[in-house]
Amino acid sequence: MTPIIPRSKEMRILQPGAPAGAADPAVQSRAGTLVAPALSHGAGERRTFYLETYGCQMNDYDSEFIASRFLEEGWAPAERPETADVVLFNTCSVRQGAEDRVRARVESFAGAKRERPDMLLGVIGCMAQRLGEDLQAGNGLVDLVAGTDTYRDLPDLVTQRAAAAPGTKLVATPQDSVHTYGITNYPRPLDGPCAFLTIMQGCDKFCTFCIVPFTRGRERAKPWREVVEESRRLVERGAKQITLLGQNVNSYRDGEVEFSRLLREVDRVEGLERVHFTSSYPRDMTTEVFRAIAECRSPAEFLHFPVQSGSDRVLKRMKRRHTAEWYLRKVEEAREIIPDVQFVTDLIVGFPGETEEDFQDTLRLVREVRYAECYMYKYSPREDTPAVRLPDSVPEEEKSRRLTELIDVQRKIGMEILEEQVGREMEVLIESPSRRNPREPFGRTRNRFMVVLPEGSAQTGDLVKVRLEELRGSTFRGVPTETGE
Numbered sequence: 001m002t003p004i005i006p007r008s009k010e011m012r013i014l015q016p017g018a019p020a021g022a023a024d025p026a027v028q029s030r031a032g033t034l035v036a037p038a039l040s041h042g043a044g045e046r047r048t049f050y051l052e053t054y055g056c057q058m059n060d061y062d063s064e065f066i067a068s069r070f071l072e073e074g075w076a077p078a079e080r081p082e083t084a085d086v087v088l089f090n091t092c093s094v095r096q097g098a099e100d101r102v103r104a105r106v107e108s109f110a111g112a113k114r115e116r117p118d119m120l121l122g123v124i125g126c127m128a129q130r131l132g133e134d135l136q137a138g139n140g141l142v143d144l145v146a147g148t149d150t151y152r153d154l155p156d157l158v159t160q161r162a163a164a165a166p167g168t169k170l171v172a173t174p175q176d177s178v179h180t181y182g183i184t185n186y187p188r189p190l191d192g193p194c195a196f197l198t199i200m201q202g203c204d205k206f207c208t209f210c211i212v213p214f215t216r217g218r219e220r221a222k223p224w225r226e227v228v229e230e231s232r233r234l235v236e237r238g239a240k241q242i243t244l245l246g247q248n249v250n251s252y253r254d255g256e257v258e259f260s261r262l263l264r265e266v267d268r269v270e271g272l273e274r275v276h277f278t279s280s281y282p283r284d285m286t287t288e289v290f291r292a293i294a295e296c297r298s299p300a301e302f303l304h305f306p307v308q309s310g311s312d313r314v315l316k317r318m319k320r321r322h323t324a325e326w327y328l329r330k331v332e333e334a335r336e337i338i339p340d341v342q343f344v345t346d347l348i349v350g351f352p353g354e355t356e357e358d359f360q361d362t363l364r365l366v367r368e369v370r371y372a373e374c375y376m377y378k379y380s381p382r383e384d385t386p387a388v389r390l391p392d393s394v395p396e397e398e399k400s401r402r403l404t405e406l407i408d409v410q411r412k413i414g415m416e417i418l419e420e421q422v423g424r425e426m427e428v429l430i431e432s433p434s435r436r437n438p439r440e441p442f443g444r445t446r447n448r449f450m451v452v453l454p455e456g457s458a459q460t461g462d463l464v465k466v467r468l469e470e471l472r473g474s475t476f477r478g479v480p481t482e483t484g485e
Contacts, residue, residue, distance in 0.1 A: 055092025310365030
């Protein structure tokens with residue numbers, strides 16, 4: 001199992017009723033004016049909540065579901081965390097740094113809690129599931145610890161904690177290997193034409209470096225008809241691209257259909273132009289999945305295909321269940337079936353026992369596959385994972401050297417792939433205004449190359465035929481040749 005991509009941010013603010021990504025007025029000053037007396041409402045007054053999300057796209061989806069549950073129970077969103085009756089931190093545990101950021105964030109509420117002792121702070125999600133009773137943050141500031149299988153019941157848990165004695169820390173970390181959930185009452189408008197949809201939860205693979213099976217539980221799949229119906233609802237709300245999410249998304253099986261059939265069913269949703277999926281597990285990537293991508297209209301020619309290492313010896317230690325040779329054959333098969341497919345992968349250097357020869361095997365694999373993108377990391381030990389007990393740790397300096405060399409190799413390959421695209425015509429989905437110049441539309445091709453168009457040439461949500469005229473950094477300058485919908 002690998003973290004879900006992209007990893008451009010660790011923390012996002014969810015303000016239901018506001019567009020996703022809207023600026024948070026209190027980001028710079030967290031100890032501002034304290035207004036609403038917590039959980040002490042008169043008749044007709046609504047309790048308020050505030051939700052911050054750390055980590056991956058699945059956590060974003062979870063936060064949308066959590067916010068919808070609070071709204072269904074009559075709560076109102078707070079504009080600022082300092083004024084909320086309850087502040088919830090939806091957390092990530094993939095790396096220690098993510099947990100450290102949450103602890104620091106909780107500690108920043110010490111002054112607010114002194115002014116309003118009835119304000120509740122809750123740590124929820126993967127960090128809460130992993131640590132449970134042992135979760136410590138902010139010298140006793142945390143009132144609620146709720147794991148990844150409590151989201152449906154969070155409003156009730158908050159109410160229970162509010163009724164408990166001062167200083168009580170309510171801990172709820174049950175494990176549910178059966179139920180899934182979907183969003184029917186969305187808490188805010190879509191921010192552009194791209195949406196995310198979790199189709200399965202959990203992981204049964206138990207790679208030795210990964211904490212996720214211990215925080216997300218066993219694999220269980222949302223029924224395929226619910227996935228299709230939720231896709232329709234997202235399209236009705238304005239989505240033209242949906243990314244299907246799961247810890248091992250292509251391991252999907254709901255008892256009726258497996259992943260390739262699900263892709264074909266989702267492809268029938270009218271108005272849905274593109275389907276991406278992440279994260280995938282190589283051993284569960286079948287020929288039928290490749291054929292579904294090639295034969296259907298919406299699945300994009302872009303595969304997140306995490307290899308982790310190019311060394312069979314290291315892969316065995318990681319318990320990845322594939323060899324480098326098997327992986328390369330699968331890449332070749334995909335390229336034979338799917339025209340113009342591009343690959344992105346995850347790589348870890350400095351895993352315990354990795355020798356220089358093992359590292360050179362990884363470089364050879366990267367050069368042979370020629371990835372469009374790579375997510376590259378130094379190995380970071382995670383408490384409670386089997387890998388922390390492996391001998392022969394790699395010195396930190398050597399990890400850094402290997403990571404730098406790997407980045408240099410991949411950067412050269414990535415730029416070569418981009419340069420090969422100049423002059424081609426591709427379909428671009430306009431996702432938003434450009435960050436550098438908001439008057440210029442920004443979008444991506446089906447295989448996720450970034451493109452900026454001239455001012456006034458397209459609107460967010462448009463599908464545009466574009467000639468890639470020039471490459472600036474890693475972004476193309478494009479000229480429309482034909483405008484779609």
